[in-house]
Amino acid sequence: MKLRPRFDQPTLRPGQIARDEFDRIKAEHTHMLVVVRVEMRCVVGCAGFHEHADDDSVKAADLRHGIVNSTREFGNRCRAVAKCDRDALQCLETAAQGKRATLSAWLARDWRLLYPENVNREEIAQGCLDQAGWAAKLGSPMYEALLRRMAEDVRAGGPCLAALEPHMPRSRMLAPLLLLAAIHRMVLEGQLPGAARFYPSAGGQADEDALWPQLLEAVPHAALPACVQTNEVERSRALLPGFLEVVRQTGLPLRLLEIGASAGLNLRWDHFPFLDVPATIRVAERRGCDLNPIDPTLDESRAALLCFVWPDQTDRLQLLAEVIEIARRVPARVDRCDAVDWLRIHLADPRPSVATIVYHSVVLPYLTEENRENLRRVIEDAGSGATADAPLAWLSMEPGADQAEVHLTMWPGGARRLIAQADFHGRDVKVL
Numbered sequence: 009m010k011l012r013p014r015f016d017q018p019t020l021r022p023g024q025i026a027r028d029e030f031d032r033i034k035a036e037h038t039h040m041l042v043v044v045r046v047e048m049r050c051v052v053g054c055a056g057f058h059e060h061a062d063d064d065s066v067k068a069a070d071l072r073h074g075i076v077n078s079t080r081e082f083g084n085r086c087r088a089v090a091k092c093d094r095d096a097l098q099c100l101e102t103a104a105q106g107k108r109a110t111l112s113a114w115l116a117r118d119w120r121l122l123y124p125e126n127v128n129r130e131e132i133a134q135g136c137l138d139q140a141g142w143a144a145k146l147g148s149p150m151y152e153a154l155l156r157r158m159a160e161d162v163r164a165g166g167p168c169l170a171a172l173e174p175h176m177p178r179s180r181m182l183a184p185l186l187l188l189a190a191i192h193r194m195v196l197e198g199q200l201p202g203a204a205r206f207y208p209s210a211g212g213q214a215d216e217d218a219l220w221p222q223l224l225e226a227v228p229h230a231a232l233p234a235c236v237q238t239n240e241v242e243r244s245r246a247l248l249p250g251f252l253e254v255v256r257q258t259g260l261p262l263r264l265l266e267i268g269a270s271a272g273l274n275l276r277w278d279h280f281p282f283l284d285v286p287a288t289i290r291v292a293e294r295r296g297c298d299l300n301p302i303d304p305t306l307d308e309s310r311a312a313l314l315c316f317v318w319p320d321q322t323d324r325l326q327l328l329a330e331v332i333e334i335a336r337r338v339p340a341r342v343d344r345c346d347a348v349d350w351l352r353i354h355l356a357d358p359r360p361s362v363a364t365i366v367y368h369s370v371v372l373p374y375l376t377e378e379n380r381e382n383l384r385r386v387i388e389d390a391g392s393g394a395t396a397d398a399p400l401a402w403l404s405m406e407p408g409a410d411q412a413e414v415h416l417t418m419w420p421g422g423a424r425r426l427i428a429q430a431d432f433h434g435r436d437v438k439v440l
């Protein structure tokens with residue numbers, strides 16, 4: 009059935025699309041762009057959408073991003089552009105149902121749906137451009153330039169489109185980063201000597217013009233990883249105020265439990281030379297889990313450890329190399345396990361004479377909504393059994409609206425506090 013002509017109209021007046029027609033359209037199309045005009049307090053509404061977004065958290069983050077990015081406020085109203093696939097749209101509806109006023113506003117106001125291929129392509133291009141914006145903001149001119157070119161290539165139907173398209177449902181906003189990491193990994197593994205000449209991480213000189221044709225050639229051969237798997241050691245900068253606060257309040261040695269630890273580098277934060285760690289800190293145990301742990305002590309892990317770092321950020325690469333050396337002498341075990349299953353085991357009983365700290369950095373966006381809820385429940389249940397001699401802390405550095413937020417909860421007690429903010433790489437830490 010051809011719906012395009014009708015729905016390409018720039019604006020449909022309220023009530024022009026009947027509810028059953030709307031449902032039928034959703035059933036027939038997997039991707040859509042919805043322009044919604046809602047009456048609500050903007051921040052509450054956007055947060056509501058995000059909270060209610062269903063089980064694919066990456067998608068949920070994108071949805072929030074899409075809404076926040078294009079929201080314009082008019083008093084208590086806002087106009088938002090939500091890029092949705094069918095499931096995400098369902099989430100929006102669920103969110104709206106929880107707020108009757110929003111539901112009526114949302115469905116009664118003007119909205120339009122654009123289908124499907126053009127939106128798809130434009131959506132992917134936009135994902136590249138959004139990431140280009142972050143690369144510019146966080147100091148990688150090389151990736152900024154490459155991501156802009158990738159957006160052009162996507163619009164032109166080039167190899168980047170073919171590489172990114174299959175990953176969009178799983179990882180919309182992040183797919184461009186997965187592709188760049190896959191190519192970076194090939195460079196670091198010596199598979200692309202021509203491209204390596206333009207990668208500072210491989211001893212080359214950044215030159216996007218010269219690199220671009222080589223990169224395009226490599227794109228069809230890139231195996232995109234399943235998940236963004238960073239090893240951002242500077243995130244320990246942002247977590248440090250939390251560790252110190254736990255020591256200050258308990259005076260006990262620390263039992264470190266990190267979930268989504270990747271290679272477990274941030275389990276060795278007390279040895280990082282770039283952190284100001286008091287000599288009195290004692291770590292009794294360091295242990296982590298990840299769905300795909302990387303052993304930092306093996307030479308063959310190097311490319312996997314480095315490939316998500318932006319190749320022209322040689323200072324970050326240098327820091328990572330130093331920490332990999334630390335990992336060789338300070339042991340920390342990372343189990344291959346889902347975070348919730350792992351915590352159920354390791355928090356089963358209170359551990360006396362240590363302060364147990366469960367912590368994570370930039371992991372929640374990769375958990376399903378259900379998983380996040382279970383995580384909270386497991387930690388809070390363990391918290392309810394904590395005592396002064398066996399306290400529990402939950403420390404997290406996770407994305408907020410446009411920077412990372414560090415929260416600390418301590419039991420006995422259980423009050424949750426925002427204690428710091430930082431950029432997504434753990435720099436510019438502001439202790440609150």
Ligand SMILES: C[S@@+](CC[C@H](N)C(=O)[O-])C[C@H]1O[C@@H](n2cnc3c(N)ncnc32)[C@H](O)[C@@H]1O
Pocket residue numbers: 235236237238239240241243267268269270297298299300345346347348368369370371374375379
């Ligand atoms: C963006 S990386 C962050 C890694 C590290 N915490 C850091 O700050 O650089 C997210 C990590 O979470 C892991 N992960 C995703 N889902 C997980 C789950 N259900 N249980 C355990 N780890 C998970 C991924 O394998 C990946 O290593």
